[in-house]
Amino acid sequence: MVQNYKPVQPIWCPGCGDFGVLAAVKRAAAGLSIPTHEFVLVGGIGCSGSIHNFMEVNGIHALHGRLLAQAVGVKLANPSLTVVAAGGDGDGYAIGMGHFIHAFKKNVSILYIVMNNETYGLTKGQASPTSEIGFEGNVESPFMSILTALSIPAPNFIARAFSGDPKGMTAILTEALKFNREGRGFAFVEDLSPCVTYNDMYKLWREKVLDVSTLEGYDPTDRKAMFRLCLETTESGRIPIGVMHRPKVAGRDGLEVKLVGDGPGPVRADIGLETNRAAYQKLLAGLS
Ligand SMILES: Cc1ncc(C[n+]2csc(CCOP(=O)(O)OP(=O)(O)O)c2C)c(N)n1
Numbered sequence: 001m002v003q004n005y006k007p008v009q010p011i012w013c014p015g016c017g018d019f020g021v022l023a024a025v026k027r028a029a030a031g032l033s034i035p036t037h038e039f040v041l042v043g044g045i046g047c048s049g050s051i052h053n054f055m056e057v058n059g060i061h062a063l064h065g066r067l068l069a070q071a072v073g074v075k076l077a078n079p080s081l082t083v084v085a086a087g088g089d090g091d092g093y094a095i096g097m098g099h100f101i102h103a104f105k106k107n108v109s110i111l112y113i114v115m116n117n118e119t120y121g122l123t124k125g126q127a128s129p130t131s132e133i134g135f136e137g138n139v140e141s142p143f144m145s146i147l148t149a150l151s152i153p154a155p156n157f158i159a160r161a162f163s164g165d166p167k168g169m170t171a172i173l174t175e176a177l178k179f180n181r182e183g184r185g186f187a188f189v190e191d192l193s194p195c196v197t198y199n200d201m202y203k204l205w206r207e208k209v210l211d212v213s214t215l216e217g218y219d220p221t222d223r224k225a226m227f228r229l230c231l232e233t234t235e236s237g238r239i240p241i242g243v244m245h246r247p248k249v250a251g252r253d254g255l256e257v258k259l260v261g262d263g264p265g266p267v268r269a270d271i272g273l274e275t276n277r278a279a280y281q282k283l284l285a286g287l288s
């Protein structure tokens with residue numbers, strides 16, 4: 001059911017890192033002059049997943065861990081839209097993990113923002129797949145999203161931003177959205193977004209983040225080199241941020257380009273009887 005709502009004030013706790021993401025998404029979209037009616041924001045389930053309620057966009061509140069499936073569906077149905085999926089680390093890396101992995105392989109030109117606060121914020125601070133050992137009794141090693149993303153050979157855009165660096169985040173989201181709008185494929189941006197109520201990492205992350213572009217050997221077109229650089233940075237106790245992968249060749253590799261080309265997509269296609277009589281007859285003949 002489609003309904004019209006005015007954007008409401010965010011329901012997030014004061015100081016939540018998600019405010020930084022909301023501001024950066026707005027700035028990036030405004031900087032690229034993306035018309036509101038062509039912008040679709042699919043939110044996951046969690047504190048982060050309510051982001052679409054706070055912006056003037058076409059918003060969808062997806063099922064938990066299924067936001068990518070819905071965002072991909074929207075883009076394939078109407079490739080002229082700019083489609084962003086945004087949710088939490090629980091949503092994306094626990095229940096949504098299968099969709100997360102396939103999104104890199106499918107390479108549909110949508111942007112996926114994961115607001116990683118290393119906890120299930122909405123359900124009051126349980127351990128998530130990215131939680132540190134010791135957090136709320138967690139004994140498992142934290143999941144490394146950037147290394148996983150770099151390990152899947154596909155022409156994706158991959159980056160990590162930090163809510164404590166709004167300028168850097170806006171620049172990354174702007175590049176990611178441009179990448180999508182040129183039909184180049186899937187863009188994944190993880191944002192380190194502290195949950196000030198259950199897992200306040202602002203101070204620690206501010207000390208630990210390290211812009212990979214300042215490191216020797218930085219070359220985001222070289223997947224192997226970037227995997228090594230990010231792994232070594234992580235093992236040294238720092239958290240790599242910045243652009244981790246941008247394909248060397250600027251091809252239009254998005255799945256929607258391969259499936260639909262420059263056509264209007266199924267939503268806007270003419271499915272009238274007269275235009276398609278021959279195709280429908282062929283279809284019917286195949287059924288008999
Ligand atoms: C199918 C299903 N399972 C479990 C839940 C309960 N639930 C709601 S939000 C959430 C996790 C939220 O964590 P995250 O995705 O990290 O978002 P955050 O609140 O931290 O932004 C869970 C498990 C649900 N809503 N639906």
Ligand code: SF4
Pocket residue numbers: 011012013015016017018047048117121122194195196197198
């Ligand atoms: S509980 Fe945490 S993640 Fe949720 S709004 Fe509050 S600070 Fe943000």
Ligand SMILES: [Mg+2]
Pocket residue numbers: 046088089090115116117118119120121128
């Ligand atoms: Mg979370």
